[in-house]
Amino acid sequence: MNKEIEKLLFNPIRLKTVSFLMTVETCNFKALLEVTGSSKGNLSVQLKKLNEAGLIKIDKYFQKSYPTTDYSITNEGKNSFEDFFKQLHYLKNE
Amino acid sequence: MTKEEQLIIINDAISQTKNNLKPLGFNLVFWGVLINFMSLFHYFFPEIVQFSYYSSVIYWVSIPLLGMVYTTYYNIKSGTKIGYETQLDRVIRIIWAIFGLSWILKVGISLLYNVTPTQDILFLLGAVLLMTGLIIKFRWITFGGTGLLIFTVYTYYNPTLNLLLVNAIGITFGMLIPGLSLYFLKKHE
Numbered sequence: 001m002n003k004e005i006e007k008l009l010f011n012p013i014r015l016k017t018v019s020f021l022m023t024v025e026t027c028n029f030k031a032l033l034e035v036t037g038s039s040k041g042n043l044s045v046q047l048k049k050l051n052e053a054g055l056i057k058i059d060k061y062f063q064k065s066y067p068t069t070d071y072s073i074t075n076e077g078k079n080s081f082e083d084f085f086k087q088l089h090y091l092k093n094e
Numbered sequence: 095m096t097k098e099e100q101l102i103i104i105n106d107a108i109s110q111t112k113n114n115l116k117p118l119g120f121n122l123v124f125w126g127v128l129i130n131f132m133s134l135f136h137y138f139f140p141e142i143v144q145f146s147y148y149s150s151v152i153y154w155v156s157i158p159l160l161g162m163v164y165t166t167y168y169n170i171k172s173g174t175k176i177g178y179e180t181q182l183d184r185v186i187r188i189i190w191a192i193f194g195l196s197w198i199l200k201v202g203i204s205l206l207y208n209v210t211p212t213q214d215i216l217f218l219l220g221a222v223l224l225m226t227g228l229i230i231k232f233r234w235i236t237f238g239g240t241g242l243l244i245f246t247v248y249t250y251y252n253p254t255l256n257l258l259l260v261n262a263i264g265i266t267f268g269m270l271i272p273g274l275s276l277y278f279l280k281k282h283e
Contacts, residue, residue, distance in 0.1 A: 010095060012103055019107035024178045031177025035110050063174070085104065091097050 005080045006087075008053055013038045013046045018055060018081050021073040026059075029069055047071065055080060113182045115230060115276055117172045121165055121190070122235075122273025128161050129265045137258040155201060162194060186226060193222045212257040216264045217246040223268055232279075234272040242268030 055077035204211035220242035227236030
C-alpha cells in the first residue's frame with residue numbers, strides 16, 4: 001500500500017471523510033461537518049489535503065447567488081481506499 | 095490509532111449514509127393530489143374548464159408545468175438540506191427527470207395531432223412507478239405501478255370509459271396511496 005495514502009488516512013477526520021464519500025455520489029460541507037464531528041476550520045484543512053492528494057474532488061458553484069461546494073471521491077480515491085481497507089483487514093486478521 | 099479503531103471509524107462513517115426517500119414520497123403525494131384535483135374539477139365543472147377551444151389545453155398544460163417548477167424547487171431545497179446524494183437517490187432522480195421530459199414531449203405531440211395523451215401518460219407513469227418500486231424495494235409503489243399498468247391496458251380496450259375518472263382512479267391507486275405510505279414511513283435505509 002502507498003505509504004503516503006496510509007499516512008493521510010491515519011487521521012480520523014480524513015478517514016471518516018473518505019469512508020463517507022465512498023458511499024455517496026456528492027456531499028456538501030455541512031453534511032461532512034455532521035459526519036466527522038469536526039470544526040469548520042479543521043475540516044477545511046483536511047479536505048484541502050485530501051484534494052491535493054487527488055483522493056477527493058471539490059466542485060464550487062453558485063446556487064441562488066450563494067457559493068456552494070460539493071465534495072465527491074475520485075477514482076484514485078476509490079482505489080486507494082479499497083487497497084487501504086483490504087490491507088487493514090489483512091493486518092487485523094494476521 | 096489501532097487497526098481496530100480505524101475499522102470502527104470506517105464502519106461508523108458508512109453507517110451514517112441513509113437513502114432519502116421522504117422527498118420521493120412528497121413528490122408522489124403532491125402529484126397525486128394535484129392531478130386528482132384537476133381531473134375531478136374538470137369532470138364536475140366541464141363548463142368552466144372547457145369554456146373555449148383552448149381553455150382545457152391551457153388548464154392541462156399550465157398547471158402541471160407550475161407543479162413541475164414547484165417540485166423542482168422543493169427537490170433542490172430538500173437536497174441541500176439533506177446535504178448528500180446517494181447512488182440510489184441519483185438513479186431515482188434521473189428516472190423521474192426523464193419521465194418529466196417524456197410527459198412534456200407526449201403532451202406536445204398530442205396537441206400537434208389532436209389526440210388525448212391520458213392513457214399513454216398513465217402507461218408511462220405505471221412503468222416508471224414499477225421501476226421505482228423495484229429499485230427502492232418498496233412494495234406499495236411496486237404494486238401501485240403494476241396496478242396502474244394493468245389498469246391502463248384495460249382502458250385501451252374500453253374506449254367508452256371517461257378518461258378523467260380513469261385518470262383520478264389510476265393516480266389515486268398508483269401514485270397517491272403508495273406515495274402516502276412512503277412519506278409516512280418512519281425509517282428507510
